[in-house]
Amino acid sequence: MRINKLLSNYGYCSRVETNRFINDKRVIINGELAIPGQWVEETDTILLDGVPIKRKEKVYIVLNKPVGITCTAAKDVKDNIIDYINYPEYIFPVGRLDKESQGLIIMTNDGELADKILNSENRHEKEYIVTVDKTIDDNFINGMSEGVKLGEKITKSCKVNKIDNNIFRIILTEGLNKQIRKMAKTFGYTVIRLERIRIINIKIDDIDIGKWRNITEDELNELKENIK
Missing domain, CATH: 3.10.290.10 (RNA-binding S4 domain)
Known part of the structure:
Protein backbone atom coordinates (compact mmCIF):
# COMPACT_ATOMS: atom_id res chain seq x y z
CA MET A 1 0.00 0.00 0.00
CA ILE A 53 6.13 3.25 13.55
CA LYS A 54 3.75 0.73 15.07
CA ARG A 55 0.00 0.26 15.13
CA LYS A 56 -1.61 2.50 17.74
CA GLU A 57 -4.47 1.34 19.92
CA LYS A 58 -7.68 2.09 18.05
CA VAL A 59 -9.94 4.88 19.29
CA TYR A 60 -13.66 5.10 18.47
CA ILE A 61 -15.63 8.12 19.64
CA VAL A 62 -19.06 9.52 18.83
CA LEU A 63 -19.41 13.30 19.12
CA ASN A 64 -22.57 15.41 19.04
CA LYS A 65 -21.08 18.26 17.01
CA PRO A 66 -22.45 21.75 17.67
CA VAL A 67 -23.12 24.33 14.97
CA GLY A 68 -20.03 26.41 14.16
CA ILE A 69 -17.43 23.61 14.23
CA THR A 70 -15.77 22.60 10.96
CA CYS A 71 -15.25 18.87 10.32
CA THR A 72 -11.63 18.88 9.24
CA ALA A 73 -8.37 17.50 10.60
CA ALA A 74 -6.54 20.57 9.27
CA LYS A 75 -5.38 22.41 12.39
CA ASP A 76 -4.90 25.67 10.48
CA VAL A 77 -8.68 25.96 9.94
CA LYS A 78 -10.45 28.10 12.52
CA ASP A 79 -12.90 26.23 14.81
CA ASN A 80 -11.76 22.84 13.51
CA ILE A 81 -13.12 19.70 15.11
CA ILE A 82 -9.69 18.45 16.24
CA ASP A 83 -9.04 21.49 18.42
CA TYR A 84 -12.63 21.41 19.64
CA ILE A 85 -12.57 17.83 20.93
CA ASN A 86 -8.95 18.21 22.14
CA TYR A 87 -8.34 14.47 22.39
CA PRO A 88 -4.85 13.49 23.63
CA GLU A 89 -4.19 11.12 20.68
CA TYR A 90 -4.49 11.73 16.93
CA ILE A 91 -8.06 11.11 15.71
CA PHE A 92 -9.99 12.39 12.71
CA PRO A 93 -13.66 12.77 11.69
CA VAL A 94 -15.21 10.06 9.52
CA GLY A 95 -16.78 12.13 6.77
CA ARG A 96 -18.17 15.59 7.23
CA LEU A 97 -21.10 17.52 8.62
CA ASP A 98 -21.16 21.10 7.38
CA LYS A 99 -20.39 23.96 9.76
CA GLU A 100 -24.01 25.13 9.94
CA SER A 101 -25.24 21.64 10.91
CA GLN A 102 -25.08 19.70 14.16
CA GLY A 103 -25.18 16.12 15.28
CA LEU A 104 -23.37 12.83 15.04
CA ILE A 105 -19.76 12.58 13.97
CA ILE A 106 -17.66 9.45 14.42
CA MET A 107 -14.06 10.23 15.39
CA THR A 108 -11.35 7.57 15.12
CA ASN A 109 -7.76 6.76 14.21
CA ASP A 110 -8.87 3.64 12.29
CA GLY A 111 -8.39 4.49 8.63
CA GLU A 112 -9.64 1.12 7.41
CA LEU A 113 -12.93 1.42 9.27
CA ALA A 114 -13.37 5.01 8.05
CA ASP A 115 -12.86 3.98 4.43
CA LYS A 116 -15.51 1.26 4.70
CA ILE A 117 -18.05 3.61 6.30
CA LEU A 118 -17.48 6.26 3.63
CA ASN A 119 -17.73 3.84 0.71
CA SER A 120 -21.00 5.00 -0.88
CA GLU A 121 -21.28 1.76 -2.87
CA ASN A 122 -22.18 -0.01 0.39
CA ARG A 123 -25.26 2.21 0.83
CA HIS A 124 -24.74 2.78 4.55
CA GLU A 125 -27.59 4.68 6.17
CA LYS A 126 -27.25 8.15 7.69
CA GLU A 127 -30.31 9.63 9.38
CA TYR A 128 -31.15 13.32 9.82
CA ILE A 129 -33.88 15.47 11.36
CA VAL A 130 -34.35 18.63 9.30
CA THR A 131 -36.31 21.84 9.85
CA VAL A 132 -37.18 24.03 6.86
CA ASP A 133 -38.57 27.53 6.54
CA LYS A 134 -42.16 26.70 5.51
CA THR A 135 -44.82 24.01 5.56
CA ILE A 136 -43.92 20.72 3.92
CA ASP A 137 -46.31 19.24 1.35
CA ASP A 138 -46.61 15.83 -0.34
CA ASN A 139 -44.84 17.07 -3.46
CA PHE A 140 -41.80 17.87 -1.36
CA ILE A 141 -41.79 14.52 0.46
CA ASN A 142 -42.28 12.48 -2.71
CA GLY A 143 -39.77 14.50 -4.72
CA MET A 144 -37.07 14.26 -2.08
CA SER A 145 -37.67 10.50 -1.75
CA GLU A 146 -37.46 9.73 -5.46
CA GLY A 147 -34.17 11.52 -6.14
CA VAL A 148 -33.28 15.11 -6.97
CA LYS A 149 -31.22 16.46 -9.87
CA LEU A 150 -28.24 18.39 -8.51
CA GLY A 151 -26.17 19.63 -11.42
CA GLU A 152 -25.17 16.61 -13.49
CA LYS A 153 -26.06 14.11 -10.75
CA ILE A 154 -29.37 12.69 -9.56
CA THR A 155 -29.38 11.75 -5.89
CA LYS A 156 -30.20 8.17 -4.92
CA SER A 157 -33.72 7.40 -3.77
CA CYS A 158 -34.06 7.75 -0.01
CA LYS A 159 -36.52 7.50 2.88
CA VAL A 160 -38.29 10.74 3.82
CA ASN A 161 -41.20 11.23 6.19
CA LYS A 162 -42.92 14.27 7.66
CA ILE A 163 -42.63 14.78 11.44
CA ASP A 164 -44.31 18.19 11.80
CA ASN A 165 -45.46 21.04 9.57
CA ASN A 166 -41.91 22.07 8.70
CA ILE A 167 -39.83 19.18 10.10
CA PHE A 168 -38.94 15.95 8.31
CA ARG A 169 -36.76 12.88 8.76
CA ILE A 170 -34.49 11.75 5.93
CA ILE A 171 -32.29 8.66 5.63
CA LEU A 172 -29.54 8.88 3.00
CA THR A 173 -27.15 6.25 1.67
CA GLU A 174 -24.77 8.72 0.03
CA GLY A 175 -23.01 11.87 1.17
CA LEU A 176 -22.76 14.63 -1.40
CA ASN A 177 -21.56 18.06 -0.25
CA LYS A 178 -24.44 19.84 1.56
CA GLN A 179 -26.77 17.35 -0.11
CA ILE A 180 -29.89 17.83 2.00
CA ARG A 181 -29.67 21.63 1.83
CA LYS A 182 -29.32 21.52 -1.96
CA MET A 183 -32.13 18.97 -2.35
CA ALA A 184 -34.52 21.09 -0.28
CA LYS A 185 -33.55 24.24 -2.20
CA THR A 186 -34.59 22.55 -5.44
CA PHE A 187 -38.18 22.53 -4.13
CA GLY A 188 -38.01 26.12 -2.85
CA TYR A 189 -37.28 25.31 0.79
CA THR A 190 -34.43 26.62 2.94
CA VAL A 191 -33.00 24.44 5.69
CA ILE A 192 -32.86 26.32 8.99
CA ARG A 193 -31.79 23.42 11.22
CA LEU A 194 -30.13 20.14 10.31
CA GLU A 195 -29.17 17.44 12.80
CA ARG A 196 -27.64 14.05 12.06
CA ILE A 197 -28.85 11.50 14.60
CA ARG A 198 -27.52 8.19 13.26
CA ILE A 199 -24.77 6.63 11.14
CA ILE A 200 -25.54 2.94 10.47
CA ASN A 201 -26.12 1.65 14.05
CA ILE A 202 -24.40 4.48 15.94
CA LYS A 203 -26.82 7.01 17.51
CA ILE A 204 -26.58 10.18 19.60
CA ASP A 205 -29.70 9.62 21.70
CA ASP A 206 -27.86 10.02 25.00
CA ILE A 207 -25.25 12.66 24.10
CA ASP A 208 -25.74 16.38 24.80
CA ILE A 209 -24.70 18.86 22.11
CA GLY A 210 -20.96 19.42 22.28
CA LYS A 211 -20.30 16.25 24.27
CA TRP A 212 -18.85 12.90 23.25
CA ARG A 213 -18.50 9.34 24.47
CA ASN A 214 -16.59 6.22 23.52
CA ILE A 215 -18.37 3.81 21.21
CA THR A 216 -19.20 0.67 23.17
CA GLU A 217 -17.76 -2.72 22.30
CA ASP A 218 -21.21 -4.01 21.30
CA GLU A 219 -21.81 -0.98 19.06
CA LEU A 220 -18.39 -1.39 17.46
CA ASN A 221 -18.91 -5.09 16.78
CA GLU A 222 -22.30 -4.39 15.20
CA LEU A 223 -20.82 -1.54 13.15
CA LYS A 224 -18.04 -3.77 11.81
CA GLU A 225 -20.59 -6.45 10.90
CA ASN A 226 -22.57 -3.86 8.92
CA ILE A 227 -19.60 -2.56 6.93
CA LYS A 228 -18.02 -5.86 5.88
Whole structure:
Protein backbone atom coordinates (compact mmCIF):
# COMPACT_ATOMS: atom_id res chain seq x y z
CA MET A 1 0.00 0.00 0.00
CA ARG A 2 1.05 3.64 -0.21
CA ILE A 3 2.81 5.26 2.75
CA ASN A 4 -0.15 7.65 3.13
CA LYS A 5 -2.60 4.79 3.69
CA LEU A 6 -0.23 2.92 6.00
CA LEU A 7 0.27 5.86 8.36
CA SER A 8 -3.48 6.53 8.35
CA ASN A 9 -4.29 2.88 9.08
CA TYR A 10 -1.74 2.84 11.88
CA GLY A 11 -3.40 5.87 13.49
CA TYR A 12 -0.65 8.48 13.05
CA CYS A 13 -2.23 11.04 10.73
CA SER A 14 -4.53 11.51 7.77
CA ARG A 15 -3.40 10.63 4.26
CA VAL A 16 -3.11 14.34 3.44
CA GLU A 17 -1.05 15.03 6.55
CA THR A 18 1.35 12.26 5.55
CA ASN A 19 2.48 14.42 2.64
CA ARG A 20 3.25 17.25 5.06
CA PHE A 21 5.34 14.90 7.18
CA ILE A 22 7.19 13.71 4.07
CA ASN A 23 7.81 17.24 2.78
CA ASP A 24 9.19 18.15 6.21
CA LYS A 25 11.60 15.16 5.89
CA ARG A 26 10.16 13.45 8.95
CA VAL A 27 9.56 10.05 7.29
CA ILE A 28 12.35 7.61 6.45
CA ILE A 29 11.73 4.30 4.66
CA ASN A 30 14.48 1.69 4.68
CA GLY A 31 17.10 4.34 5.38
CA GLU A 32 15.94 6.77 2.65
CA LEU A 33 13.77 9.88 2.83
CA ALA A 34 10.21 9.03 1.82
CA ILE A 35 8.54 10.53 -1.22
CA PRO A 36 4.80 11.36 -1.44
CA GLY A 37 2.68 8.37 -2.46
CA GLN A 38 5.55 5.90 -2.10
CA TRP A 39 4.57 2.22 -2.09
CA VAL A 40 5.59 0.34 1.06
CA GLU A 41 5.22 -3.03 2.77
CA GLU A 42 4.43 -3.50 6.44
CA THR A 43 7.75 -5.33 6.69
CA ASP A 44 9.68 -2.19 5.63
CA THR A 45 11.60 -0.22 8.24
CA ILE A 46 9.65 3.03 8.53
CA LEU A 47 10.68 5.82 10.89
CA LEU A 48 8.67 8.89 11.83
CA ASP A 49 10.80 11.51 13.56
CA GLY A 50 13.45 8.81 13.98
CA VAL A 51 11.12 6.38 15.79
CA PRO A 52 9.86 3.13 14.20
CA ILE A 53 6.13 3.25 13.55
CA LYS A 54 3.75 0.73 15.07
CA ARG A 55 0.00 0.26 15.13
CA LYS A 56 -1.61 2.50 17.74
CA GLU A 57 -4.47 1.34 19.92
CA LYS A 58 -7.68 2.09 18.05
CA VAL A 59 -9.94 4.88 19.29
CA TYR A 60 -13.66 5.10 18.47
CA ILE A 61 -15.63 8.12 19.64
CA VAL A 62 -19.06 9.52 18.83
CA LEU A 63 -19.41 13.30 19.12
CA ASN A 64 -22.57 15.41 19.04
CA LYS A 65 -21.08 18.26 17.01
CA PRO A 66 -22.45 21.75 17.67
CA VAL A 67 -23.12 24.33 14.97
CA GLY A 68 -20.03 26.41 14.16
CA ILE A 69 -17.43 23.61 14.23
CA THR A 70 -15.77 22.60 10.96
CA CYS A 71 -15.25 18.87 10.32
CA THR A 72 -11.63 18.88 9.24
CA ALA A 73 -8.37 17.50 10.60
CA ALA A 74 -6.54 20.57 9.27
CA LYS A 75 -5.38 22.41 12.39
CA ASP A 76 -4.90 25.67 10.48
CA VAL A 77 -8.68 25.96 9.94
CA LYS A 78 -10.45 28.10 12.52
CA ASP A 79 -12.90 26.23 14.81
CA ASN A 80 -11.76 22.84 13.51
CA ILE A 81 -13.12 19.70 15.11
CA ILE A 82 -9.69 18.45 16.24
CA ASP A 83 -9.04 21.49 18.42
CA TYR A 84 -12.63 21.41 19.64
CA ILE A 85 -12.57 17.83 20.93
CA ASN A 86 -8.95 18.21 22.14
CA TYR A 87 -8.34 14.47 22.39
CA PRO A 88 -4.85 13.49 23.63
CA GLU A 89 -4.19 11.12 20.68
CA TYR A 90 -4.49 11.73 16.93
CA ILE A 91 -8.06 11.11 15.71
CA PHE A 92 -9.99 12.39 12.71
CA PRO A 93 -13.66 12.77 11.69
CA VAL A 94 -15.21 10.06 9.52
CA GLY A 95 -16.78 12.13 6.77
CA ARG A 96 -18.17 15.59 7.23
CA LEU A 97 -21.10 17.52 8.62
CA ASP A 98 -21.16 21.10 7.38
CA LYS A 99 -20.39 23.96 9.76
CA GLU A 100 -24.01 25.13 9.94
CA SER A 101 -25.24 21.64 10.91
CA GLN A 102 -25.08 19.70 14.16
CA GLY A 103 -25.18 16.12 15.28
CA LEU A 104 -23.37 12.83 15.04
CA ILE A 105 -19.76 12.58 13.97
CA ILE A 106 -17.66 9.45 14.42
CA MET A 107 -14.06 10.23 15.39
CA THR A 108 -11.35 7.57 15.12
CA ASN A 109 -7.76 6.76 14.21
CA ASP A 110 -8.87 3.64 12.29
CA GLY A 111 -8.39 4.49 8.63
CA GLU A 112 -9.64 1.12 7.41
CA LEU A 113 -12.93 1.42 9.27
CA ALA A 114 -13.37 5.01 8.05
CA ASP A 115 -12.86 3.98 4.43
CA LYS A 116 -15.51 1.26 4.70
CA ILE A 117 -18.05 3.61 6.30
CA LEU A 118 -17.48 6.26 3.63
CA ASN A 119 -17.73 3.84 0.71
CA SER A 120 -21.00 5.00 -0.88
CA GLU A 121 -21.28 1.76 -2.87
CA ASN A 122 -22.18 -0.01 0.39
CA ARG A 123 -25.26 2.21 0.83
CA HIS A 124 -24.74 2.78 4.55
CA GLU A 125 -27.59 4.68 6.17
CA LYS A 126 -27.25 8.15 7.69
CA GLU A 127 -30.31 9.63 9.38
CA TYR A 128 -31.15 13.32 9.82
CA ILE A 129 -33.88 15.47 11.36
CA VAL A 130 -34.35 18.63 9.30
CA THR A 131 -36.31 21.84 9.85
CA VAL A 132 -37.18 24.03 6.86
CA ASP A 133 -38.57 27.53 6.54
CA LYS A 134 -42.16 26.70 5.51
CA THR A 135 -44.82 24.01 5.56
CA ILE A 136 -43.92 20.72 3.92
CA ASP A 137 -46.31 19.24 1.35
CA ASP A 138 -46.61 15.83 -0.34
CA ASN A 139 -44.84 17.07 -3.46
CA PHE A 140 -41.80 17.87 -1.36
CA ILE A 141 -41.79 14.52 0.46
CA ASN A 142 -42.28 12.48 -2.71
CA GLY A 143 -39.77 14.50 -4.72
CA MET A 144 -37.07 14.26 -2.08
CA SER A 145 -37.67 10.50 -1.75
CA GLU A 146 -37.46 9.73 -5.46
CA GLY A 147 -34.17 11.52 -6.14
CA VAL A 148 -33.28 15.11 -6.97
CA LYS A 149 -31.22 16.46 -9.87
CA LEU A 150 -28.24 18.39 -8.51
CA GLY A 151 -26.17 19.63 -11.42
CA GLU A 152 -25.17 16.61 -13.49
CA LYS A 153 -26.06 14.11 -10.75
CA ILE A 154 -29.37 12.69 -9.56
CA THR A 155 -29.38 11.75 -5.89
CA LYS A 156 -30.20 8.17 -4.92
CA SER A 157 -33.72 7.40 -3.77
CA CYS A 158 -34.06 7.75 -0.01
CA LYS A 159 -36.52 7.50 2.88
CA VAL A 160 -38.29 10.74 3.82
CA ASN A 161 -41.20 11.23 6.19
CA LYS A 162 -42.92 14.27 7.66
CA ILE A 163 -42.63 14.78 11.44
CA ASP A 164 -44.31 18.19 11.80
CA ASN A 165 -45.46 21.04 9.57
CA ASN A 166 -41.91 22.07 8.70
CA ILE A 167 -39.83 19.18 10.10
CA PHE A 168 -38.94 15.95 8.31
CA ARG A 169 -36.76 12.88 8.76
CA ILE A 170 -34.49 11.75 5.93
CA ILE A 171 -32.29 8.66 5.63
CA LEU A 172 -29.54 8.88 3.00
CA THR A 173 -27.15 6.25 1.67
CA GLU A 174 -24.77 8.72 0.03
CA GLY A 175 -23.01 11.87 1.17
CA LEU A 176 -22.76 14.63 -1.40
CA ASN A 177 -21.56 18.06 -0.25
CA LYS A 178 -24.44 19.84 1.56
CA GLN A 179 -26.77 17.35 -0.11
CA ILE A 180 -29.89 17.83 2.00
CA ARG A 181 -29.67 21.63 1.83
CA LYS A 182 -29.32 21.52 -1.96
CA MET A 183 -32.13 18.97 -2.35
CA ALA A 184 -34.52 21.09 -0.28
CA LYS A 185 -33.55 24.24 -2.20
CA THR A 186 -34.59 22.55 -5.44
CA PHE A 187 -38.18 22.53 -4.13
CA GLY A 188 -38.01 26.12 -2.85
CA TYR A 189 -37.28 25.31 0.79
CA THR A 190 -34.43 26.62 2.94
CA VAL A 191 -33.00 24.44 5.69
CA ILE A 192 -32.86 26.32 8.99
CA ARG A 193 -31.79 23.42 11.22
CA LEU A 194 -30.13 20.14 10.31
CA GLU A 195 -29.17 17.44 12.80
CA ARG A 196 -27.64 14.05 12.06
CA ILE A 197 -28.85 11.50 14.60
CA ARG A 198 -27.52 8.19 13.26
CA ILE A 199 -24.77 6.63 11.14
CA ILE A 200 -25.54 2.94 10.47
CA ASN A 201 -26.12 1.65 14.05
CA ILE A 202 -24.40 4.48 15.94
CA LYS A 203 -26.82 7.01 17.51
CA ILE A 204 -26.58 10.18 19.60
CA ASP A 205 -29.70 9.62 21.70
CA ASP A 206 -27.86 10.02 25.00
CA ILE A 207 -25.25 12.66 24.10
CA ASP A 208 -25.74 16.38 24.80
CA ILE A 209 -24.70 18.86 22.11
CA GLY A 210 -20.96 19.42 22.28
CA LYS A 211 -20.30 16.25 24.27
CA TRP A 212 -18.85 12.90 23.25
CA ARG A 213 -18.50 9.34 24.47
CA ASN A 214 -16.59 6.22 23.52
CA ILE A 215 -18.37 3.81 21.21
CA THR A 216 -19.20 0.67 23.17
CA GLU A 217 -17.76 -2.72 22.30
CA ASP A 218 -21.21 -4.01 21.30
CA GLU A 219 -21.81 -0.98 19.06
CA LEU A 220 -18.39 -1.39 17.46
CA ASN A 221 -18.91 -5.09 16.78
CA GLU A 222 -22.30 -4.39 15.20
CA LEU A 223 -20.82 -1.54 13.15
CA LYS A 224 -18.04 -3.77 11.81
CA GLU A 225 -20.59 -6.45 10.90
CA ASN A 226 -22.57 -3.86 8.92
CA ILE A 227 -19.60 -2.56 6.93
CA LYS A 228 -18.02 -5.86 5.88
